[in-house]
Each structure stands twice: as C-alpha cells, then as structure tokens.
C-alpha cells in the first residue's frame with residue numbers, strides 16, 4: 010500500500026493473474042517488502058496479536074452460531090448443550106469467551122503503547138481515530154455477545170447498559186423502547202443482538218483494513234518517536250523481520266490464552282451467568298465484564314444519572330481528541346521525564362478504577378472512584394495540554410539508526 | 424434542473440426506505456398486544472407484604488402498606504425530595520401502593536423493605552426510595568413510576 014508495486018510474480022500464471030488483479034503485489038508491498046523501523050520493540054507486536062484474535066473470534070463465533078438458538082426460551086439451554094453435547098463444544102465456547110478477554114487485553118496494551126510513544130501525534134491522527142472506532146465497535150460486540158448466553162448477568166447487563174440511553178433528555182425512553190423492541194429487554198432484544206453480534210466483527214475487519222492502510226501511508230511510529238529519514242539505514246523489510254517477531258509474539262500470547270481456556274476457563278466470567286435470565290430478580294451484585302469495569306466505576310462515581318452517562322461515554326470519546334490535547338513537540342514518552350510519571354500514574358488510575366468498578370457501590374469505593382475519575386479526565390484535559398508547555402524534554406536522537414547503532418550512524422558510510 | 428429533480432427524488436426515496444428500516448425495531452403488534460391488563464387478587468396480600476407480578480416484561484409491585492408506612496409517606500418533607508410529589512398523588516387507596524418495579528436509574532429491580540426509609544433500596548448503584556416509592560437518595564432521577572390501574576372490587580386490582 011506504499012507506492013506502486015515493483016513485485017513481479019515468478020510463474021507465468023501468476024503474471025497473467027497479477028496483470029488482471031494485482032492482489033499479490035499489494036500483499037507483497039504491505040507485508041513483505043514493507044519497511045519497518047529497525048528499533049521496534051515487542052510492544053509493536055500487539056497489532057499482529059489483535060489481528061490474530063479477530064480471526065480467532067470470527068472462526069469460533071461462526072461455528073458456535075451453528076449450534077446456538079437466539080430465543081429467550083432456548084438460548085440458555087442451547088449454550089449448555091454446546092458445553093455438554095456438541096462435539097468439542099466446550100472448547101469452542103471457552104475459546105470464544107476467553108478470546109474476547111484476550112482480545113481486550115491485547116487492545117489495552119496496544120492503546121497504552123500508542124499513548125506512551127505518542128503514536129497518535131501528527132501525522133497519525135486519522136490512524137489513531139480509526140483505532141478508537143475499532144475499540145468502540147469491540148466494546149459493542151463484546152457487550153452484545155455477553156447477552157447471548159441469556160444468563161442473569163447477560164440479562165441485567167443488557168438492561169443496565171441499554172438504560173444508559175434513557176438518560177438522553179426528552180427522547181431517551183423512546184430510544185430505549187426502540188433498542189429493546191419492547192417494554193423491557195426481551196426476545197426481540199436477544200434476536201437483534203445476535204444479528205448485530207454476527208455483523209459487527211466484520212465491520213471491525215473493515216475498519217482494521219482502513220487502519221492498516223492509514224498506517225502504511227504514514228509509516229509506523231517507533232520507540233524513539235523519530236520519523237524514518239533513510240529507508241536503507243533506518244528500516245528493515247517486514248519479511249522476515251516483523252513476520253517472525255510477530256509470529257513469535259502470537260505464539261507466546263497463545264500460551265496465555267490456552268492457559269485460560271484449559272486451566273481456568275471461568276476465571277474471567279461471572280458465576281451468576283450460569284443461572285438462566287430472570288426478568289423479575291436482579292442479582293444482588295451486578296458487574297459488567299472486566300474490560301468495561303473502569304468505565305463502570307466512572308459511571309457510578311457521578312451521583313447524577315445524565316452526568317454519569319456523559320462521563321462514561323466522555324471517558325471513551327476523549328481518546329479521539331488525544332492528538333490535539335497533547336501539546337508536546339517531542340513524540341516519544343522515552344524523552345519526556347515528567348510525562349513518564351503521569352503516564353504510569355494514569356495506568357495505575359485505570360487499574361484502580363477497574364478494581365473499584367467491581368466493588369459494591371458503598372461510600373468508600375465511590376469516593377475513591379471519584380478521585381480516580383478526576384485524575385482520568387485531568388490527565389487528558391489538564392496535564393497533557395500543560396505538560397507540553399512546561400516540561401523540558403530530553404533531546405531525541407537525530408535518526409532511528411542513531412538510536413540503534415549509536416551517534417553518527419546515520420551519517421556513516423557503508 | 425435534471426440534477427435537482429434527480430437529487431430530490433433520491434432524497435425522498437432514501438427517506439422512504441430508511442423509515443421502515445428504522446421503525447421495524449420498534450415494538451411489534453404482538454408485543455403491544457401482550458401489554459393487556461393483568462388482574463391481581465388483593466385478599467391474598469397481607470398487611471406489610473409486597474407482591475410482585477409481571478406486566479409487559481417488567482415487575483409490578485403491589486404493596487399493602489402498614490399504618491406506619493402510610494404515615495411516613497404522608498409526613499415526609501417534600502422540600503428535601505428530588506422529584507417532589509405528595510403521597511396522595513401516588514395512590515388511589517392509601518393502604519395500596521402500586522408501582523412499576525424498575526429503578527429509574529438504570530433499570531434494576533429495587534429490594535423492598537430495605538434502605539434508610541424502609542421503602543426500597545436498589546443494590547445496583549444505591550438508589551433509595553421511600554414507602555411511597557419516591558426517590559430520596561442515590562443516582563436515580565425520578566420516583567418509581569405508578570402504572571395505570573383500577574380497583575375492580577375491594578379485593579381485585581387490574582393493572583395496565
């Protein structure tokens with residue numbers, strides 16, 4: 010995707026096909042010859058891990074859908090029959106349920122990588138925003154997927170989350186009724202959620218293509234945050250360098266994934282979801298999936314319904330404005346001593362909010378969540394804009410080659 | 424001229440197709456029909472008891488209030504309420520309180536005989552309702568809703 014391809018297939022058939030649809034050349038220029046900065050570290054392998062997880066979710070999902078019945082009377086039992094009767098059904102379901110968690114682990118690492126190394130800064134704003142869109146679609150997909158087994162958490166999670174829209178002034182109730190297709194979460198809701206849960210991953214795949222396209226137009230950022238100046242000296246070809254490193258990272262990630270599937274498949278789930286949905290009984294303590302907990306804590310930290318819902322969505326949407334909130338001239342956090350401190354505090358703050366989101370809404374946890382929510386928003390709205398003005402950054406190396414090989418390497422002749 | 428006419432036709436056409444696509448998600452005829460009224464036998468509900476029935480997929484609370492609960496509800500200070508309403512405006516007969524049992528915050532079912540006012544407490548995010556179902560504390564913006572209901576006789580109630 011970077012300029013005209015010089016790829017010429019070896020076989021005559023290949024050349025015949027290539028002159029009619031140059032798809033091999035596209036793959037070659039994007040994933041074989043594509044120049045990648047030579048200083049990339051393992052945090053840059055999470056893009057490949059994410060692509061792998063999207064594929065894994067689509068494959069396991071499509072086969073689960075062959076056995077799943079989206080009806081309030083049958084959904085719960087069809088999932089139980091997947092677990093007990095369908096050949097390898099337990100494996101496919103655990104792979105899919107834990108796959109969603111692994112997908113989110115990977116996306117959080119990937120986003121924090123971007124945050125630390127300033128990957129959202131010019132000229133990568135569109136690339137970053139496409140990432141935020143993927144993240145939003147993932148959240149919607151995961152939420153609707155969790156509703157499908159029709160357990161108690163499925164039902165009450167669906168009820169609470171769809172009710173977020175009832176906070177919208179004047180039209181809120183009309184919108185929730187429209188979302189439900191009824192007067193509460195019911196069969197029409199389950200049906201449409203299944204339809205959309207099937208659709209959204211393919212929309213994600215579409216946005217991923219745009220994301221990679223945008224990436225290959227502006228080029229990858231790198232740990233030193235300096236642009237590629239000399240393709241010869243600053244980069245190495247994608248294949249074999251990135252291919253093998255990414256594959257290795259995927260394998261290591263798979264070990265963790267497999268450990269969850271085979272040794273503790275319900276660790277990230279909720280026991281209550283093995284009780285069939287009951288619209289007349291709310292479980293005493295409802296919690297969303299772990300990957301939504303920080304935002305749930307922010308919602309509960311605000312004592313007003315509308316403002317709470319605004320804070321929840323604001324906490325996610327603020328990410329899209331990050332390129333313009335960070336005023337620093339220096340891209341990579343590696344050369345920003347004060348930013349580093351605030352960055353790690355932000356990571357702790359997000360983890361803390363996640364912990365608090367799972368606690369009952371008592372005074373102590375709610376007060377702590379208020380303080381952490383202030384830091385969360387303060388980080389984006391106050392710290393990042395001011396830091397660029399007051400911080401004295403270190404001087405980044407003149408080039409990637411300099412960063413890797415020591416000063417002057419970019420000027421040295423080979 | 425041709426451009427404007429084509430553009431206008433396309434816009435009208437797009438709108439005409441979009442509406443069915445949007446409106447199909449609203450409650451269908453069968454869900455609306457399922458909203459018919461349900462009857463409750465009041466003679467089986469003892470003083471102090473709350474009975475929950477299902478209407479349109481949601482719980483309805485029928486609470487046979489005690490003297491104390493009625494007095495608490497009537498004497499509460501409207502000035503300190505988020506959604507001020509007299510108790511009289513929320514009941515037809517003081518001993519019978521009929522409510523849609525859906526927390527006006529995010530839709531959980533509040534727990535009866537619980538919370539500071541011994542009305543309801545919603546465990547999801549801590550909304551506290553009094554013995555008239557009025558919001559007194561926590562994030563919920565409005566009082567528990569009163570559904571349409573009529574007394575068919577002294578012991579029979581029809582909700583919906």
Ligand code: HEM
Pocket residue numbers: 063066067068069070071072073074077088102105106108109112147150151152154155156157158206207209210211213278
């Ligand atoms: C972005 C990728 C996807 C994510 C993050 C995701 C997430 C989830 C989650 C969290 C569940 C609930 C698992 C449980 O607790 O049982 C679920 C269930 C389900 N998903 Fe997906 N999913 C994805 C893609 C797909 C695709 C492409 C399909 C294809 C039809 C699919 C079909 C299903 C089915 C049938 C269920 C219900 C069975 C079950 O509960 O295990 N999913 N999904």
Ligand code: FES
Pocket residue numbers: 526527528529530531545546547548549550561562563
């Ligand atoms: S749903 Fe009742 S307090 Fe949030």
